[in-house]
Amino acid sequence: MAILFEYVLNGAVLGIMYALVAVGFTLFFGVLDIIKFSHGDVLTLGAFSGLVAFLALQSVGLDLPVVGLVVVLLAACIVTGAAGMLIGKVFVIPMRNASSFNILLMTLMIGTAIREAIRLFYPNGANPKAFPTLLPKTPIEIGSVFFRLDSLILLVLGFTVVLLTHWVIRHTRLGLAIRAVAQDGDTAQAMGIPFQRIVLATFALGSMLAGTAGVMHGIYYSEVNFSVGLLLGVIGFSAAVVGGLGSIWGAIIGGFTFAALQTLWVVFFPDASGYRDVFAFAAVILTMTIWPTGLIAERYSERV
Numbered sequence: 001m002a003i004l005f006e007y008v009l010n011g012a013v014l015g016i017m018y019a020l021v022a023v024g025f026t027l028f029f030g031v032l033d034i035i036k037f038s039h040g041d042v043l044t045l046g047a048f049s050g051l052v053a054f055l056a057l058q059s060v061g062l063d064l065p066v067v068g069l070v071v072v073l074l075a076a077c078i079v080t081g082a083a084g085m086l087i088g089k090v091f092v093i094p095m096r097n098a099s100s101f102n103i104l105l106m107t108l109m110i111g112t113a114i115r116e117a118i119r120l121f122y123p124n125g126a127n128p129k130a131f132p133t134l135l136p137k138t139p140i141e142i143g144s145v146f147f148r149l150d151s152l153i154l155l156v157l158g159f160t161v162v163l164l165t166h167w168v169i170r171h172t173r174l175g176l177a178i179r180a181v182a183q184d185g186d187t188a189q190a191m192g193i194p195f196q197r198i199v200l201a202t203f204a205l206g207s208m209l210a211g212t213a214g215v216m217h218g219i220y221y222s223e224v225n226f227s228v229g230l231l232l233g234v235i236g237f238s239a240a241v242v243g244g245l246g247s248i249w250g251a252i253i254g255g256f257t258f259a260a261l262q263t264l265w266v267v268f269f270p271d272a273s274g275y276r277d278v279f280a281f282a283a284v285i286l287t288m289t290i291w292p293t294g295l296i297a298e299r300y301s302e303r304v
Contacts, residue, residue: 006146009155010263011260012256012259015256016154016158017213019162019239020213020216020236020255021040021209021213021232021239022236022237022243022254023165023206023251024207024210025245026247026250027178028203029240030178031185032185034092034104036087036206037104037108038087039107039207039233039236040111040231041110042083043080043213043232044114044226045079045229046208046211046215047076047218047228048118048122048226049080050075050218051132051224053072054071054132065136072132073212076215077208080207080214081204081207081211082204085203087207089200091107091110092106119227125226126226129224131221133219135149135150135153135154136149136150137150154216157212161209165205165209174201177193181193214232231277235277238254238258239254242287258280261279261284265279
């Protein structure tokens with residue numbers, strides 16, 4: 001039972017990271033009916049931005065974990081939020097009347113450009129980089145159960161961000177405007193809602209979630225590399241589809257479902273843990289053949 005609890009906690013941490021990425025995909029799909037495949041690479045950009053911010057702090061002698069964590073998260077959110085708005089303003093909004101395939105291909109190329117820029121222009125960017133230890137890794141024992149303190153903090157942080165995002169969407173004027181644009185963009189414009197500003201704010205919000213997930217991933221694994229967003233982006237998109245594109249809670253459920261599948265594989269086949277992603281994606285494929293619109297069917301969910 002103790003080992004099982006440790007697996008459950010680790011799976012929950014992965015699940016909340018996947019959920020953050022999946023919610024971003026859901027937000028983009030909600031306001032413009034698009035799939036933004038540069039999302040995973042924006043996550044990588046956030047992780048590296050946080051790393052650069054921490055190195056800058058170290059260079060001036062401010063090597064304090066709490067201050068470092070706040071600065072790293074702020075840097076990641078600012079850079080990814082700006083990147084999301086730039087991508088939306090320059091590339092996506094001008095092409096919103098183009099075919100979905102063209103937008104998907106364009107965002108895929110933007111993601112590739114971001115990834116390659118990190119690899120080429122960051123010093124030794126092709127090699128994994130050690131991520132700073134911003135949270136205590138002190139093992140905590142409750143009865144016969146051991147777990148890492150940083151995992152618990154990351155789990156709380158992730159849930160806090162998700163709940164805050166849900167509160168913004170459901171209980172603020174910005175959230176009301178986002179839901180109006182998601183429901184009917186033309187009518188929202190006719191009612192005086194600034195369509196472009198709301199879309200850009202949504203892109204910034206979704207991208208900041210990816211930046212937060214990138215920092216959490218770096219802290220959890222103590223390293224980051226230029227291609228980390230490739231897999232996390234695909235997993236986040238898969239989680240959003242499994243949960244039901246257009247539903248925030250569906251994206252969250254999808255994220256935890258994917259993490260649960262990975263964890264189950266590791267529990268039952270520890271000697272073949274390297275195949276956990278293969279098993280999880282195979283299960284996702286099977287799920288989509290049974291529930292093509294996701295676990296939360298589209299007709300029952302509110303988009304965003």
